[in-house]
Amino acid sequence: MGWGVRALVQPSVGGPGVMGVGDVAVPVAGVGEVLVKVGAAGVNFADVMQTRGTYDGGPTPPYVAGFEAAGEVVALGEGVTGVAVGEHVIGTGAGAFAEYVVMPADAAVPVPAGWSDEEALGLVLNWATALVSLRPLGQLKAGDAVLIHAAAGGVGQAAVQIAKHYGATVIGTASAAKHDVVRRLGADHVVDYRTADLVAEVRRLTNGRGADIVLESVGGDTFRRSVEVARRVTGKVVVIGAAAGEASITNWELNFKHPVHVIGQHLTTTIQQAPELFAQVLAELNELITAGVYPPGRPTVYDLADGPKALQELEARATVGKIALKP
Numbered sequence: 331m332g333w334g335v336r337a338l339v340q341p342s343v344g345g346p347g348v349m350g351v352g353d354v355a356v357p358v359a360g361v362g363e364v365l366v367k368v369g370a371a372g373v374n375f376a377d378v379m380q381t382r383g384t385y386d387g388g389p390t391p392p393y394v395a396g397f398e399a400a401g402e403v404v405a406l407g408e409g410v411t412g413v414a415v416g417e418h419v420i421g422t423g424a425g426a427f428a429e430y431v432v433m434p435a436d437a438a439v440p441v442p443a444g445w446s447d448e449e450a451l452g453l454v455l456n457w458a459t460a461l462v463s464l465r466p467l468g469q470l471k472a473g474d475a476v477l478i479h480a481a482a483g484g485v486g487q488a489a490v491q492i493a494k495h496y497g498a499t500v501i502g503t504a505s506a507a508k509h510d511v512v513r514r515l516g517a518d519h520v521v522d523y524r525t526a527d528l529v530a531e532v533r534r535l536t537n538g539r540g541a542d543i544v545l546e547s548v549g550g551d552t553f554r555r556s557v558e559v560a561r562r563v564t565g566k567v568v569v570i571g572a573a574a575g576e577a578s579i580t581n582w583e584l585n586f587k588h589p590v591h592v593i594g595q596h597l598t599t600t601i602q603q604a605p606e607l608f609a610q611v612l613a614e615l616n617e618l619i620t621a622g623v624y625p626p627g628r629p630t631v632y633d634l635a636d637g638p639k640a641l642q643e644l645e646a647r648a649t650v651g652k653i654a655l656k657p
């Protein structure tokens with residue numbers, strides 16, 4: 331294969347607005363990789379960061395955008411076992427906003443039986459991210475108070491459902507227009523972080539104890555608030571994102587002022603450096619699917635050509651839940 335296929339190309343670090351449709355060659359599956367005919371590609375906040383050059387280790391322009399896709403395996407690279415041509419997989423691979431993408435076989439997971447490609451989006455990047463952060467790393471248990479930032483977002487919605495299923499009291503943060511969505515998912519409280527005093531509100535809702543787990547994806551000034559509201563001594567702040575930018579905390583503060591656990595989590599690193607943990611998380615996700623706790627996804631679907639608009643909306647905090655692009 332080598333004919334031109336439709337793809338979204340990012341020409342510079344000028345943000346989502348400069349991304350455009352282009353013609354690219356079909357990629358070739360290398361050692362340990364599979365070639366996937368994309369049924370639906372998933373849009374993630376990291377796509378926005380990549381267009382601005384703020385995603386550590388991200389691609390250098392010009393590049394084919396996107397890194398999450400679900401579709402049919404059409405070719406196997408050398409040494410690939412455990413996945414066959416014709417199977418549908420969901421996973422991560424550079425250049426997913428295109429008709430074809432190559433992904434490492436170890437990052438490709440079977441689309442759940444009976445689900446469409448579109449419905450499977452988010453299984454790895456949203457649900458596995460939320461589950462690994464809350465359970466093995468956050469040590470979530472029944473009765474915990476869990477603060478979930480961006481609770482109406484892709485990762486956030488998964489996290490709310492997982493935390494509720496395991497018996498937590500969930501406090502979500504979201505822009506005011508998204509509160510109904512977060513409540514419908516089962517959150518006990520929703521805070522508009524733009525108008526409320528988040529620290530005072532979480533302390534009030536937890537009878538002064540603070541949150542046992544904070545799923546921290548916002549960063550910037552919010553990171554400090556997350557550390558302040560974590561329960562002293564045992565509270566865990568699981569850092570998975572930096573949508574509002576970098577923030578820091580000193581060893582002195584962790585020692586004297588905020589004796590809490592700050593835990594970093596990056597899914598690509600988890601898949602590569604802790605494959606047994608990732609496998610355990612996937613097995614638990616399968617149980618959640620079987621139990622109906624994790625239902626098929628219902629993303630908002632855009633045509634591939636409208637991808638730049640979708641990314642602009644994601645950057646502007648105007649989206650709710652998962653977004654999909656159809657090539």
Ligand SMILES: NC(=O)c1ccc[n+]([C@@H]2O[C@H](COP(=O)([O-])OP(=O)(O)OC[C@H]3O[C@@H](n4cnc5c(N)ncnc54)[C@H](OP(=O)(O)O)[C@@H]3O)[C@@H](O)[C@H]2O)c1
Pocket residue numbers: 373374375376455456459480481482483484485486503504505508547548569570571572573574575595596597598644645646647648649650651652
């Ligand atoms: N570590 C990992 O492995 C991993 C994997 C996947 C995602 N992530 C991270 O998880 C977070 C959520 O990702 P997602 O793809 O599911 O996106 P998303 O939550 O669907 O969208 C981002 C949301 O974050 C909120 N937000 C708060 N401050 C923001 C700011 N300054 N700029 C933009 N948005 C802001 C907005 O919701 P409100 O308007 O309701 O506040 C916005 O809708 C991101 O930080 C992402 O990088 C990490």
